[in-house]
Amino acid sequence: xxxxxxxxxxxxxxxxxxxxxxxxxxxxxxxxxxxxxxxxxxxxxxxxxxxxxxxxxxxxxxxxxxxxxxxxxxxxxxxxxxxxxxxxxxxxxxxxxxxxxxxxxxxxxxxxxxxxx
Amino acid sequence: xxxxxxxxxxxxxxxxxxxxxxxxxxxxxxxxxxxxxxxxxxxxxxxxxxxxxxxxxxxxxxxxxxxxxxxxxxxxxxxxxxxxxxxxxxxxxxxxxxxxxxxxxxxxxxxxxxxxx
DNA sequence: GTATTGTGCTAGTGCAAATAGAACAATAGA
DNA sequence: TCTATTGTTCTATTTGCACTAGCACAATAC
Numbered sequence: 015x016x017x018x019x020x021x022x023x024x025x026x027x028x029x030x031x032x033x034x035x036x037x038x039x040x041x042x043x044x045x046x047x048x049x050x051x052x053x054x055x056x057x058x059x060x061x062x063x064x065x066x067x068x069x070x071x072x073x074x075x076x077x078x079x080x081x082x083x084x085x086x087x088x089x090x091x092x093x094x095x096x097x098x099x100x101x102x103x104x105x106x107x108x109x110x111x112x113x114x115x116x117x118x119x120x121x122x123x124x125x126x127x128x129x130x131x
Numbered sequence: 132x133x134x135x136x137x138x139x140x141x142x143x144x145x146x147x148x149x150x151x152x153x154x155x156x157x158x159x160x161x162x163x164x165x166x167x168x169x170x171x172x173x174x175x176x177x178x179x180x181x182x183x184x185x186x187x188x189x190x191x192x193x194x195x196x197x198x199x200x201x202x203x204x205x206x207x208x209x210x211x212x213x214x215x216x217x218x219x220x221x222x223x224x225x226x227x228x229x230x231x232x233x234x235x236x237x238x239x240x241x242x243x244x245x246x247x248x
Numbered sequence: 249g250t251a252t253t254g255t256g257c258t259a260g261t262g263c264a265a266a267t268a269g270a271a272c273a274a275t276a277g278a
Numbered sequence: 279t280c281t282a283t284t285g286t287t288c289t290a291t292t293t294g295c296a297c298t299a300g301c302a303c304a305a306t307a308c
Contacts, residue, residue, distance in 0.1 A: 068254070072254095086305085104224070116194070122243060129225055129238070
């Protein structure tokens with residue numbers, strides 16, 4: 015379990031952290047019952063604030079990927095199996111978009127639009 | 132040509148405006164040579180600032196979807212044909228994500244992650 | 249019992265979105 | 279050519295969010 019961030023990116027740190035976990039989930043590197051590293055430890059090793067890490071964890075809890083409780087930490091739920099199902103569809107769409115010369119923000123904006131309808 | 136926004140959304144107004152145009156493009160409702168409504172008119176009818184509309188137009192210009200010049204307005208380029216090619220792949224992915232119970236931000240975050248790799 | 253871990257609170261800083269007003273420049277059309 | 283239209287550029291202000299910081303609190307594990 016390794017969390018990665020790019021401090022220079024425009025994407026918020028807490029979103030990068032959550033995305034890092036989701037990425038592991040869709041790659042099959044995470045299984046139900048696995049425990050994410052403690053927020054305080056992550057914060058120290060990445061040199062970010064504890065609240066920032068916890069905000070990422072809470073985002074993952076809101077979408078049901080982890081179970082979050084004090085004393086115990088962040089535990090991956092059964093939902094993780096669903097994430098790996100998207101592990102094929104997403105790279106396919108992204109490569110298509112790249113071939114067409116579409117940027118990230120363009121593609122995500124189109125998806126947001128589609129979601130709302 | 133109808134631009135729609137949701138002032139209550141967390142998504143920036145200028146991005147919503149750009150997304151609205153992209154949506155029309157991918158639906159085939161826009162053709163090369165079509166002209167977007169003047170920024171001042173859009174701003175007035177949607178009750179937003181002119182600069183906000185122009186920022187959306189400039190974003191569309193940066194990605195090559197429109198040609199932007201004073202006096203003439205925003206004219207849709209040939210790139211619009213590419214957008215319609217994604218008109219099938221995106222709804223398919225989105226419906227899959229919805230079936231899995233994934234939210235918008237989750238899906239877009241996963242795509243951002245995939246894009247960077 | 250004690251350390252660990254998330255929860256909740258207040259407060260401050262920095263940045264981007266959005267608004268506002270004005271002057272300017274290129275294009276279209278009469 | 280003259281005039282209205284339309285995007286461009288500039289400065290300035292307000293607002294909200296991300297992030298940091300420190301602290302006390304509560305639940306869980308060992």
